[in-house]
Amino acid sequence: MDGTLLTPPKRSARARGAVLGALMLGAFTFNTAENLPIGLLDVVAGRLGVSVPATGLLVTGYGLTVAVASLPLTHAVRSVPRRHVLTGVFAALAVSSLAAALLSSYGPLLAARLVTALAQALFWAVMGPVAVGLFPPGVRGRVIGALSVAGSLALVAGVPGGTWLGRHGGWPLPVTVAAVLGLVSLVTVAVLLPTTRPEAEPAALGISPxxxxxxLVLTAGALSATGAFAGFTYLVPFLGDVGGFRPETIGVLLVAFGLACLAGVSLAGALLDRSPHGVLTGAVAVQATGLLGLYAWGARPAAAVLFLVLTGGALGPVFMATQHAMLHCAPGRTDLAFAANSGAYNVGIAAGAALGGLILPYAGVRAAFLAGGLLAVAACAVLLPGRPRPAES
Incomplete structure (x- = not known):
């Protein structure tokens, strides 16, 4: 049975919108929680009495947990109603965030972060099929786009705002805010999302398995993520050492990068229902252009800004378009396909950061962007012969 042929259950437009809003809030909160320590490494290190590199494990350990746990966790709860899964996910987010705010030693704080990471791994796997199942099939691209916009807002507003709160009020303050936001999503989903069997959800199965x-999509997404983060991880030293920008200007450029990412997912979301394959291939091509442009012309300030914006504009749409593709080509359950895609993308993020770190001592930061651009070209090559069936194209 093709689960995508089922019509969405009868729910009021207000209830559907509220549940979608709760899932968008969850995407924003999880992405903020994941990246929040980046701007507060010195603050957290001082609070815990550990080194900055040790504090960095709060980020890398989080990402690796998401990558490894996505598929096994989703498989483990494959028969549990999605209302129960999501309320559990948001409860774990709230409790672990509150614990992280109260703890003052490194080991327990790392453990709390890993609990949040496990919740995030499951969230990204199940929330997409649940969200698109609330609405008619013709607007699924826009629903995925809305979730991606919310996730991108974390980089533009959530992380900078949390960094400001943490530097002025201490690390516990922004983490407590994350706990409160998790509770808001929990209550909304618990009250308004009906309890249904997972296999009976309207988007439970792919349209064209x-x-x-x-x-091909998994491979292209992983290659794209590896390429993007081979460069992005070392963007600040690149802009300073190669571009010659001053520290205060680099801060502005990072905001521009985040805004470009937000604009990219907004535009791609509007086009995704009409041309999903074109959006995915185009985003990867733009990413390759941006990374290779930074390698070739990054020493010229105007060119560096242009290619930086192109790279930022492509970063969000690539993952969004691969998630949307899972709704079409998933060979079985879409939640398992989402989990596999999220895991592959997060493996790419970790591999990209490691690759860039290996290149830096031997060839310099420009070479990391060259490697990233070439990997994005390889992702394009994977996608070009793999045009989907008419239902997806």
Missing amino acids: DRRRFA
């Missing part, structure tokens, strides 16, 4: 297309 295709194992080959599924494998």
